[in-house]
Amino acid sequence: MLREIALWIDDRLHVSKWFTSTAGHPVPASSASWFYVFGSGTLLCFVIQVITGVCLSLVYVPSASEAYASLEYLNYKLTLGWLLRALHYWGSNFMVAIMTAHMAQVFLFGAFKYPRELTWISGVLLLFCTLGMAFTGQVLRFDQDAYWGLGIGAAATGRVPLIGVNLVHLMLGGPIIAGGTLSRFFTLHVFVIPGLLIAVVALHLRLVLTKGINEYPTPGRLVEKGVYEDEYRALLKKEGVPFFPNAIGKDLIFAGLVTLGIIFCAVFFGPKGPEGAPNPTLIDTQPRPDFYFLSAFAALALLPDYAETFLILTAPIVMIAILLALPFISGTGEKSVRRRPVAALSVIVILLALGTLAYLGVYSPWSPRMGAWSGDAIPEKFVKGRSPLELRGAVTLQNKQCRNCHSLGGEGGERGPALDDVATRLTGGQLVRQVIQGGGNMPAYGKNLSPAEVAALVAFMRTLHAPNEMPARDSAMPGRPGER
Amino acid sequence: MAVTENESNQTTHSERARRRFLLKLGAALNLLAATLIGIPVIGYLLSSFRRGARPGSWVQLGLVESFPENQTRLATFRNPYTRPWDGATADIPCWVRRVGGDQFQVFAINCTHLGCPVRWFQESHLFMCPCHGGVFYEDGSHAAGPPPRGLFEYKYKVENGQLWIEGGYLPTLSEPT
Numbered sequence: 001m002l003r004e005i006a007l008w009i010d011d012r013l014h015v016s017k018w019f020t021s022t023a024g025h026p027v028p029a030s031s032a033s034w035f036y037v038f039g040s041g042t043l044l045c046f047v048i049q050v051i052t053g054v055c056l057s058l059v060y061v062p063s064a065s066e067a068y069a070s071l072e073y074l075n076y077k078l079t080l081g082w083l084l085r086a087l088h089y090w091g092s093n094f095m096v097a098i099m100t101a102h103m104a105q106v107f108l109f110g111a112f113k114y115p116r117e118l119t120w121i122s123g124v125l126l127l128f129c130t131l132g133m134a135f136t137g138q139v140l141r142f143d144q145d146a147y148w149g150l151g152i153g154a155a156a157t158g159r160v161p162l163i164g165v166n167l168v169h170l171m172l173g174g175p176i177i178a179g180g181t182l183s184r185f186f187t188l189h190v191f192v193i194p195g196l197l198i199a200v201v202a203l204h205l206r207l208v209l210t211k212g213i214n215e216y217p218t219p220g221r222l223v224e225k226g227v228y229e230d231e232y233r234a235l236l237k238k239e240g241v242p243f244f245p246n247a248i249g250k251d252l253i254f255a256g257l258v259t260l261g262i263i264f265c266a267v268f269f270g271p272k273g274p275e276g277a278p279n280p281t282l283i284d285t286q287p288r289p290d291f292y293f294l295s296a297f298a299a300l301a302l303l304p305d306y307a308e309t310f311l312i313l314t315a316p317i318v319m320i321a322i323l324l325a326l327p328f329i330s331g332t333g334e335k336s337v338r339r340r341p342v343a344a345l346s347v348i349v350i351l352l353a354l355g356t357l358a359y360l361g362v363y364s365p366w367s368p369r370m371g372a373w374s375g376d377a378i379p380e381k382f383v384k385g386r387s388p389l390e391l392r393g394a395v396t397l398q399n400k401q402c403r404n405c406h407s408l409g410g411e412g413g414e415r416g417p418a419l420d421d422v423a424t425r426l427t428g429g430q431l432v433r434q435v436i437q438g439g440g441n442m443p444a445y446g447k448n449l450s451p452a453e454v455a456a457l458v459a460f461m462r463t464l465h466a467p468n469e470m471p472a473r474d475s476a477m478p479g480r481p482g483e484r
Numbered sequence: 485m486a487v488t489e490n491e492s493n494q495t496t497h498s499e500r501a502r503r504r505f506l507l508k509l510g511a512a513l514n515l516l517a518a519t520l521i522g523i524p525v526i527g528y529l530l531s532s533f534r535r536g537a538r539p540g541s542w543v544q545l546g547l548v549e550s551f552p553e554n555q556t557r558l559a560t561f562r563n564p565y566t567r568p569w570d571g572a573t574a575d576i577p578c579w580v581r582r583v584g585g586d587q588f589q590v591f592a593i594n595c596t597h598l599g600c601p602v603r604w605f606q607e608s609h610l611f612m613c614p615c616h617g618g619v620f621y622e623d624g625s626h627a628a629g630p631p632p633r634g635l636f637e638y639k640y641k642v643e644n645g646q647l648w649i650e651g652g653y654l655p656t657l658s659e660p661t
Contacts (some may be wrong), residue, residue, distance in 0.1 A: 158656025
């Protein structure tokens with residue numbers, strides 16, 4: 001009876017035919033490798049994001065006045081609401097991380113080459129959709145970081161020539177960050193980009209089926225237009241296995257591990273934020289983006305100012321163009337990374353650069369430490385045995401917020417050089433000039449310091465050197481070491 | 485199949501022309517309908533590209549007397565264009581420097597580099613930005629760091645002892661004041 005029902009359903013819906021042409025499609029046995037699990041892992045994360053996202057949207061209120069309260073309600077009132085938020089947050093982190101691994105693997109294994117150009121291009125679109133989800137999602141966590149993150153986005157957009165204003169208004173849904181902005185980002189995060197994602201994922205998978213999964217590359221076996229597809233078909237005939245059940249095992253194990261990883265992180269680290277309320281008048285804030293944008297955030301601090309606007313506007317376009325053109329630039333030839341040193345090197349360099357920038361983004365040495373002047377005292381060894389004038393200078397150093405940018409004894413800002421041994425680097429005259437005129441990225445303090453304060457400050461700084469080191473002296477006045 | 489082939493063999497020239505006409509008419513009708521729907525939809529989505537009056541409207545910041553001379557104070561104002569669901573985002577901060585008498589400088593809170601909120605330090609007479617290390621002097625001019633210009637200044641006026649500024653938009657490099 002059951003069998004008859006099943007057969008009836010299959011006859012009407014062609015389930016088994018549909019199954020053999022998708023999950024049952026033949027793949028090269030060599031592709032059942034641990035290196036090939038990241039694509040399905042990314043898709044799994046997306047599914048988790050959809051499910052947890054739908055659940056969140058049952059409670060979340062996309063209104064600038066209510067969003068923050070609804071996030072707090074999720075965190076503290078709703079049973080397991082915090083877990084839901086945490087799963088969605090960690091799901092997004094895992095998704096970006098595994099997607100990056102997938103992309104690197106596809107690149108290193110030459111899977112973007114002929115005839116899979118469109119598979120790569122659709123993957124690049126998925127990358128942008130995912131990053132779009134990450135940015136819009138960060139805005140929906142409507143807190144201070146979200147508010148000022150929007151400010152950063154708007155300020156970068158405002159650098160576009162001619163239509164900058166219009167683009168800013170388009171992005172913000174008005175001339176300023178307000179209720180309309182959040183509605184806009186909600187629409188993007190919940191309707192527009194997920195719709196695009198689902199459509200492009202379908203295309204991506206369709207292409208995997210029509211053009212086949214990349215075989216495990218063998219060094220020396222070159223891709224040639226026109227020949228490759230016949231070779232691939234012959235390979236499938238020779239050692240092809242159905243994806244299900246022969247090749248799916250490792251994907252399933254990885255999927256299980258990823259889900260467990262997300263659950264583990266969600267339970268142990270919890271959801272992110274919301275941090276301070278999205279009230280722009282609370283300006284004691286240190287806006288930082290989520291980790292996927294930290295490297296961009298750091299790059300923006302470190303770009304040379306003369307090229308900044310140019311790079312902000314052109315670098316993304318160039319990067320997109322390179323990614324899209326890649327399968328056409330190097331569409332044939334060697335696939336194995338063992339014979340593609342440039343490819344291997346570029347992945348290493350790109351990942352190292354992104355990692356270093358992200359680390360710098362967290363650490364932000366270029367940012368003044370706003371509370372250092374009132375929080376970080378001058379260590380005792382720098383004031384011990386100093387004259388009254390020098391001590392007066394130490395007080396000036398502290399009160400004039402020098403410490404926000406200059407550290408002493410490892411404490412304080414790192415925008416400027418540490419002052420621990422400044423006396424060995426600058427003579428008295430140079431110190432006076434530097435304090436009064438600034439320069440080398442230091443503001444000029446001439447208007448804000450009285451001559452007496454400058455004298456005291458410089459007297460103090462002249463004492464900042466190790467006991468066994470001589471302070472710098474003016475070579476034009478050899479007779480007066482240590483003097484101006 | 486045979487029947488339809490027979491039929492198609494028998495279709496006269498005029499009938500084929502009629503079908504082609506119906507196809508074209510159908511396509512044209514849909515094109516017309518799509519245009520009629522599309523124009524307002526696209527206009528709606530791209531309304532920010534329509535030329536209109538510059539956003540911005542005069543808002544009160546408070547009594548002139550509430551700002552001591554030679555001092556820089558944080559002031560907040562209610563965005564002139566609010567929607568009921570704007571919440572706290574409609575409260576906008578700005579830095580007011582009373583140079584003396586009715587002479588003011590009203591700076592936007594947003595750093596000219598990438599829009600983060602600059603903080604005023606009374607002791608060193610500097611504005612510092614927490615994001616990428618931009619620093620500005622008391623008069624808003626650029627002192628250090630990556631910002632490409634000095635702080636954005638709102639237009640201001642003093643009327644009946646009240647300080648007014650023209651606010652209501654996010655100042656950016658393409659729309660400074």
